[in-house]
Amino acid sequence: MKLRNYITAFSAVVLLGMLTASVHAKTFVYCSEGSPEGFTPALYTSGTTFDASSKNIFDKLAHFERGSTKIVPGLATSWDISEDGMVYTFHLRKNVDFHTTSFFTPSRQFNADDVIFSIERQRDPNHPYHKVSGGNYEYFTGMGMKDLIKSIEKKDDYTVVFTLTKPEAPFIADMAMDFASIQSAEYADKMLKAGTPDQFDQKPVGTGPFAFVSYQKDSSIRYVAHETYWQGRAKIDRLVFSITPDASVRYAKLKAGECHLMPYPNPADLEQMKKDPSIHLMEQAGLNVGYLAFNVTKDHLKDVRVRQALSMAINKQAIIDSIFMGAGIIAKNPIPPTIWSYNDAVKDYDYDVEKAKKLLAEAGCADGFETDIWAMPVQRPYNPNARRMAEMIQEDWSKVGVTAKIVSYEWGEYLKRSMNGEHQTVLLGWTGDNGDPDNFLSVLLGCDAVGSSNRARWCYKPFDDLLKKAKLTADIAERTRLYEEAQLIFKEQAPWVTIAHSVVFEPMTQNVVGYKIDPFGGHIFYGVDLK
Amino acid sequence: MIQFLGKRFLQVLPAFIGVTLLTFSLIHLIPGDPVELRAGERGIDPKRHAEMMVAMGLDKPLPVQYLHYITGVFKGDLGRSFVTKRSVLKEFFTLFPATLELSFCAMIFAIFFGLPAGMIAGVKRGTVFDHMVMGVSLTGYSMPIFWWGLLLILFFSVQLGWTPVSGRLSPLFWIDIDTGFMLIDTLRSNEPEAFRSALSHLILPSIVLGTIPLAVIARMTRSSMLEVLQEDYVRTARAKGVSPGRVVIVHAFRNAMIPVITVIGLQVGVLMAGAILTETIFAWPGIGKWMVESIRRRDYPAIQGGILMIATLIIFVNLLVDVLYGIVNPRIRQTG
Numbered sequence: 001m002k003l004r005n006y007i008t009a010f011s012a013v014v015l016l017g018m019l020t021a022s023v024h025a026k027t028f029v030y031c032s033e034g035s036p037e038g039f040t041p042a043l044y045t046s047g048t049t050f051d052a053s054s055k056n057i058f059d060k061l062a063h064f065e066r067g068s069t070k071i072v073p074g075l076a077t078s079w080d081i082s083e084d085g086m087v088y089t090f091h092l093r094k095n096v097d098f099h100t101t102s103f104f105t106p107s108r109q110f111n112a113d114d115v116i117f118s119i120e121r122q123r124d125p126n127h128p129y130h131k132v133s134g135g136n137y138e139y140f141t142g143m144g145m146k147d148l149i150k151s152i153e154k155k156d157d158y159t160v161v162f163t164l165t166k167p168e169a170p171f172i173a174d175m176a177m178d179f180a181s182i183q184s185a186e187y188a189d190k191m192l193k194a195g196t197p198d199q200f201d202q203k204p205v206g207t208g209p210f211a212f213v214s215y216q217k218d219s220s221i222r223y224v225a226h227e228t229y230w231q232g233r234a235k236i237d238r239l240v241f242s243i244t245p246d247a248s249v250r251y252a253k254l255k256a257g258e259c260h261l262m263p264y265p266n267p268a269d270l271e272q273m274k275k276d277p278s279i280h281l282m283e284q285a286g287l288n289v290g291y292l293a294f295n296v297t298k299d300h301l302k303d304v305r306v307r308q309a310l311s312m313a314i315n316k317q318a319i320i321d322s323i324f325m326g327a328g329i330i331a332k333n334p335i336p337p338t339i340w341s342y343n344d345a346v347k348d349y350d351y352d353v354e355k356a357k358k359l360l361a362e363a364g365c366a367d368g369f370e371t372d373i374w375a376m377p378v379q380r381p382y383n384p385n386a387r388r389m390a391e392m393i394q395e396d397w398s399k400v401g402v403t404a405k406i407v408s409y410e411w412g413e414y415l416k417r418s419m420n421g422e423h424q425t426v427l428l429g430w431t432g433d434n435g436d437p438d439n440f441l442s443v444l445l446g447c448d449a450v451g452s453s454n455r456a457r458w459c460y461k462p463f464d465d466l467l468k469k470a471k472l473t474a475d476i477a478e479r480t481r482l483y484e485e486a487q488l489i490f491k492e493q494a495p496w497v498t499i500a501h502s503v504v505f506e507p508m509t510q511n512v513v514g515y516k517i518d519p520f521g522g523h524i525f526y527g528v529d530l531k
Numbered sequence: 532m533i534q535f536l537g538k539r540f541l542q543v544l545p546a547f548i549g550v551t552l553l554t555f556s557l558i559h560l561i562p563g564d565p566v567e568l569r570a571g572e573r574g575i576d577p578k579r580h581a582e583m584m585v586a587m588g589l590d591k592p593l594p595v596q597y598l599h600y601i602t603g604v605f606k607g608d609l610g611r612s613f614v615t616k617r618s619v620l621k622e623f624f625t626l627f628p629a630t631l632e633l634s635f636c637a638m639i640f641a642i643f644f645g646l647p648a649g650m651i652a653g654v655k656r657g658t659v660f661d662h663m664v665m666g667v668s669l670t671g672y673s674m675p676i677f678w679w680g681l682l683l684i685l686f687f688s689v690q691l692g693w694t695p696v697s698g699r700l701s702p703l704f705w706i707d708i709d710t711g712f713m714l715i716d717t718l719r720s721n722e723p724e725a726f727r728s729a730l731s732h733l734i735l736p737s738i739v740l741g742t743i744p745l746a747v748i749a750r751m752t753r754s755s756m757l758e759v760l761q762e763d764y765v766r767t768a769r770a771k772g773v774s775p776g777r778v779v780i781v782h783a784f785r786n787a788m789i790p791v792i793t794v795i796g797l798q799v800g801v802l803m804a805g806a807i808l809t810e811t812i813f814a815w816p817g818i819g820k821w822m823v824e825s826i827r828r829r830d831y832p833a834i835q836g837g838i839l840m841i842a843t844l845i846i847f848v849n850l851l852v853d854v855l856y857g858i859v860n861p862r863i864r865q866t867g
Contacts, residue, residue, distance in 0.1 A: 029702045034824075037614050045569065134616040136586075138569070141579060198617075213705070217625055218816030220702055240702035244814040248681060252689050253696040412563030419574060430572055453574050 026530055027238040028512075030523065031250045031259035035218050035243055038133060039204035041178040042122050045138050047521055050178045052221055052241060055522040057099075058181035058206035061090055061115065062172050066527055067516030069287075069339060069435030071172055075110065075182055075207065076160075081474055085167030090115070092158040097228045098184045099211035103203050106186060110207050112154040117185035119152055128192055133201040139179035143433070167472050169479060170436040177434050182207065209234045209526035218243055235514070235529035254279065254507060260530065261508040261515065263523060267325045267384065273507050280510050284517040285338055286502040289331050289440065290382035290429035292373070292393065293455040293496050298424050300369050307494040309359035310425075311349040313400045314497055319392055323385050324500060331498040333487050335440045338519045339432065340476070341483035346491050348498075356400045368401025374418060374426040375408045381502040381521075382429035389499070390427060421457050428455055435519065437483045442467050445495065458495035539853060543846050550842040551604065554835050555597050558826075564589065565613050565829040587613060589831075600835065609839070610832035612825075619836035623818065627840075628711030629699065630810070630817030634802045636733050637741035642795070645745040649752025653787075654779055656757060664753070668746035676805055680739045680812035687735060694734050697814040701728045740809040744798040751794045755787040762786075789856065796852030800845050 036052035037044045044050075054060075063074035076090040096110035121129040122137040123146060140146065148171075150163045164171065174180065184205045191200040204212050209231070210223035221241040225234040242259055244250045250262040251269050255278065265273060273281050294301045294310070301307060316330045332348035335341070360366060375390035376383060383389060387408065394404045404425075409417060418426045430453075433439050443449055446467055447459035463486055470482040490496075506517055511531040518524050566575065566583045575583075584590045588599065603610060609619040652664040688696045695701065699713045706720035714733075717726040759765065760783055768782045769775075807819035814820075818837060825833035 027703055038616070043616075134586075136583065142575075202617075214708075216708060216816060217622070218814075218820055219629075219699060222702075222705065238705075242698055242702050242814070243816070244697055245820065246811055246814065249684065249697050249812060249814060252681075252684050255689050256692065256696050258696055258698075258701075410562040412567035415567060415570075415572070415574065428572060452576070453572070 025237040026235070027240060028236040028261075028525060028528060028530060029240045029242050029259040030525065031244045031253050031262040032221075032241040032523075033243075033247075033250070033264055034245055036215075036221070038201050039212065039215075040133065040183065040201040041181045042118070042137050042140060043133055043135075043201060045142075051523045052215075053204060054178035054181040055518070055524045056210045056223065056239065056526070057204050057208045057212055058183065059096075059208050060176050060178075060180050060182060061092075062176040064176055064435060064518075064520070066524060067518065069519050071176055074176065075115070079172065085169070085472065085474060086164045088162040088164070088171060089155070090160045090162070092160065093230065094158060096207050096230045097226075098187070098207055099205050099226055101203075101205060101211055101213070103199075104184075104187050104190065104205050106184060106205070108186060110182070110184075111157045112160045113157075113185045114182050115160045116152055116154055117188060118182045119149070119180070121188075122179070123149055123152075129188060129197060129200070132197045137179065139177065139433075143174055143177075143179075145174070169471050169474050170434060170438050173434040173436045173439075210239050229526075231526070234526050236525070239525055251507070254509065257509065259509075260512050261506065261523075263506065265505050265507055267327050270326060270505060273505075278510060279507050280512065282506045282508070282515065282517055283503050284519065285329060285336055286381055286504045287336055287338055287432040287435065287519045287521060288382040288429055288502055289334055289336055289498060290328075290380070290427070290500045290502070291331070291334070291496040291498050293426050293428060294458075294494070295421055295424050295426070296456055296458045296495055297421065300363070300365055300371070301424060303363045304493055305359050305363040306365060308349060309356040309363070309400065310397065310402065311494050311497045312352045312356040312359070313402070314393055314396050314499075315351045316499060317351070319389055320500060322392070323383075323389050324502065327384070327503045327505065328382075328500040329503060331501050332491070334445065334490055334496065334498055335437050335483075335487070336432070336501045339435055339437055339440070341437045341480040343484040343487040345484075346487050348491070349494070353399050360400060360402075366401075368403065370403045370405070371397075371424040372405045372407050374414065374423045375406055376411070376414060376427055377408050378411050380429055381504070382431070382500060383427060384502075386427045418455050419452055421451070421455075423455075426455050431521065433520075437479075438467065438471060441483065441486060442471070445490065456495035458493070460489070460493055460495075463489045463493070535857070536850075536854070539850055543850065546846055547839075547843070548601075551601055551835070551839055552597070554838045555600065556593075558829075558831055558834050559593060561826075561829065563829060565831065568829055604839065609836035612833045613830045614825075614828055614833070619832050622821070622833065623837060623840050625711065626816060626818050626821050629713075629815060630803075630806055630819065632712050632714065633733070633736055633740060633809070633815055633817060634799075634806060636737040637739075637802060637805075638744065638795070638798070640737045640741035641744035641748055641798070645748030646752055646791070649749040649791075650756055650779070650784060650787075652749070653753040653756025653760065661753075664749055668749045670746075671742045672746035672750075674742060676739060676743075676808040677812060679742065680735070680809060683735050683739060684812070695728070695732050697732075697812070699729060699732050699815065700725065701732075704728060736809050736813040736815055739812070740802060740805050743801060743805060744795075747794060747798060747801075748791065751791050752787065755790050756783060759783045759787040792852055792855055796849050796855075799848045803841050803845065 032051060034048045036049040037046060039053045041050055041054035059075045061074055061076040062071050065072045075093050075096065077093050078091045080089045092112060098106040098110060100106060121127050122140040124130060148164055148168055150165045153161045155161055187205045188200050191197050209226055209229050211226050213222040213224055215221045220243060223239040225237050227233055244253060247264060247266045251265060253259045254262050273279050294307050296302060320328050320330055332346055333343060373390045373393055376386040390406045394406060397404050430440060430444055443453050445454055445458060447464045450457050450459050466482045466486040470479045473479060504517060508515060513529050513531055515528050566580055611617060612619055612622060648664045652661040655661055684696055687694045704722060704725040706717060706725050708716050710716055713729040717729045765778060765783055768778050806817060807823055810817045810819040822837050
């Protein structure tokens with residue numbers, strides 16, 4: 001009898017404890033748009049995966065300041081760059097704890113071994129983890145890291161030296177990217193010994209503001225605040241990703257108070273959201289650009305006057321109004337305004353049909369000519385409806401006597417054929433990776449990129465020289481000057497019509513405070529609180 | 532009985548092979564390869580592209596790929612997803628309980644309302660009730676699932692706040708998921724509130740998914756009842772003075788059930804098709820949503836494996852229906 005009383009009392013206390021715990025825990029619910037592919041950022045490339053992993057669980061050597069593209073110290077407190085720009089020495093932060101979870105208890109703090117493990121796994125084909133979980137390191141390979149990094153050495157427990165094969169000014173920015181997330185070497189070792197290396201990529205352990213608790217595919221991901229986070233504990237206790245793929249349903253959940261923040265609203269819902277008193281709608285220019293590239297190796301398009309005339313003939317404002325429905329701004333430069341070195345002094349070609357006709361006549365095309373416009377078959381933030389956009393451009397060009405045929409292919413085919421330069425003009429865009437201007441300018445307009453991502457096939461020496469020069473120096477002021485000049489040349493030569501930068505909208509409930517839009521399109525919940 | 536089952540089983544084997552062959556050829560007909568789609572605007576250099584095709588086994592000629600796949604299937608290996616790199620079979624079984632739970636509840640909803648409605652409409656032929664049931668079921672049958680789902684969400688969840696918008700359980704409950712059946716898991720968690728939350732999450736999706744089967748079942752029951760009520764033995768029973776209720780329920784209804792059971796069996800296929808939309812609207816983590824996502828990403832192993840498993844399920848259910856027939860109507864067992 002006595003025992004039963006004890007049990008009853010005990011269960012009452014436990015139950016009460018559980019109840020109070022669930023009442024007092026501050027839970028932030030984010031209605032995310034999809035399931036992550038996994039939890040090791042280096043293996044994947046999608047923003048959905050980064051939100052669930054690198055943005056909230058892991059730290060990198062350098063960080064982007066929350067809400068900007070400015071680089072600040074992360075797990076490295078400082079770094080030295082050698083005179084020739086080839087040796088980077090990172091001084092690591094001390095007293096940084098890894099997460100303690102139900103599946104792993106760390107026995108030591110963060111040190112140089114973790115940095116070496118995280119990078120070497122991607123670089124060294126003989127690394128025991130290289131082939132685990134499919135072993136494709138798309139970002140690492142795509143950013144050219146494989147050829148760039150010559151060696152990584154541990155000088156002592158808190159000093160790591162990277163030696164490069166050539167100077168690379170954006171290297172620190174590269175190390176702040178998602179693929180460079182620092183994972184626990186001790187945990188990796190333990191999983192390898194237990195014969196379950198796959199688990200390392202499914203149940204993550206990091207040093208970041210939130211610790212992973214559980215994941216149910218297509219349903220939810222749960223995190224708790226990392227109690228001893230080196231930047232201070234997060235203000236919310238629990239973070240839940242409630243996976244909701246349909247934008248209308250996300251909006252309904254937000255209205256019903258079932259989540260606090262949702263990404264990617266339907267453009268059609270924006271008007272209503274702005275009027276809704278229970279919703280706070282934040283907005284910021286996205287880190288992207290949508291453009292129409294002229295294939296400068298084709299017929300009339302070789303002539304810069306023709307390219308300028310065609311640029312003037314497009315009514316961009318009409319495109320912004322009817323296709324972006326307010327979720328875009330006119331682009332005049334190939335880089336978005338949130339990136340440093342954006343040259344606001346550049347003057348765009350104003351919409352002017354008469355001037356365009358005159359320029360065409362000067363170029364010997366007074367009677368117009370025939371061309372094509374390629375329209376992407378997919379929706380992108382920088383171009384929500386390429387087909388419609390192509391029709392509007394077609395209409396605009398017909399006013400100056402240019403007849404354009406609209407061409408479209410299945411997405412994979414579209415990318416391949418436009419890479420081969422089969423088009424005359426092609427609609428496409430780009431979303432930045434590391435906030436460095438080089439990530440737009442060299443990738444999309446550099447001579448080395450002709451035949452791949454340089455769809456204009458535009459190789460202009462004065463422009464390219466500036467980019468190459470800028471890549472060799474780490475001096476931001478000098479690089480800014482070079483890129484500003486490059487943007488002027490770009491506009492004058494008009495290899496593209498820069499069309500739009502999308503505007504990112506983040507609707508949230510009124511009680512969310514401290515949220516900042518990440519210019520890289522990620523969703524970071526450190527620093528967020530609920531009123 | 533065993534002979535009967537064996538015979539049926541032999542008959543479904545060619546169907547299995549057909550399904551694998553059909554899905555395999557269809558997905559390879561969709562343009563675009565998985566490597567290029569993943570690279571997107573970023574592009575991928577041809578060398579790396581070739582490497583990845585080799586890694587995925589996509590460099591070999593199609594018949595070789597198929598042979599490799601089908602031998603795997605017979606060994607119980609459906610391959611690994613290109614995207615998550617996890618075993619397809621494992622992925623299927625983590626998501627399947629969600630679809631099963633939803634389909635089961637939708638079916639209960641459909642049968643619970645469909646059978647009595649159809650039966651009464653049949654008995655009270657030509658009355659206002661009959662016309663109403665037929666009108667409503669026609670509307671239900673023609674209702675686009677997507678629109679119907681959003682309509683219910685907007686009305687019951689957003690306006691009235693009676694039911695949750697989507698998902699399977701409120702994120703405020705942190706219970707352990709063992710079986711994957713939320714109702715069972717929440718019951719085991721000793722948190723009555725969690726069970727209530729799971730149940731309330733099931734209401735709207737079950738109604739949406741169950742609407743079409745409900746309409747079909749109601750109409751089928753009605754016409755089958757009408758037919759049976761004309762039979763001689765029903766007249767005989769009535770002439771013998773059996774009470775009208777007993778005539779309808781015992782004599783007529785049992786025989787009217789035979790075609791209805793077939794229809795219920797066939798509805799399993801409809802449920803699977805409907806689940807794709809319903810799961811997308813209600814963010815229900817099941818097979819349907821997984822399939823759509825896999826097709827979009829050209830995740831060949833996941834598509835092939837998923838469709839094979841669904842086809843197997845449908846074939847199996849129809850086999851079960853055949854067996855059930857035998858129980859309801861012994862004549863089929865003897866001649867079949």
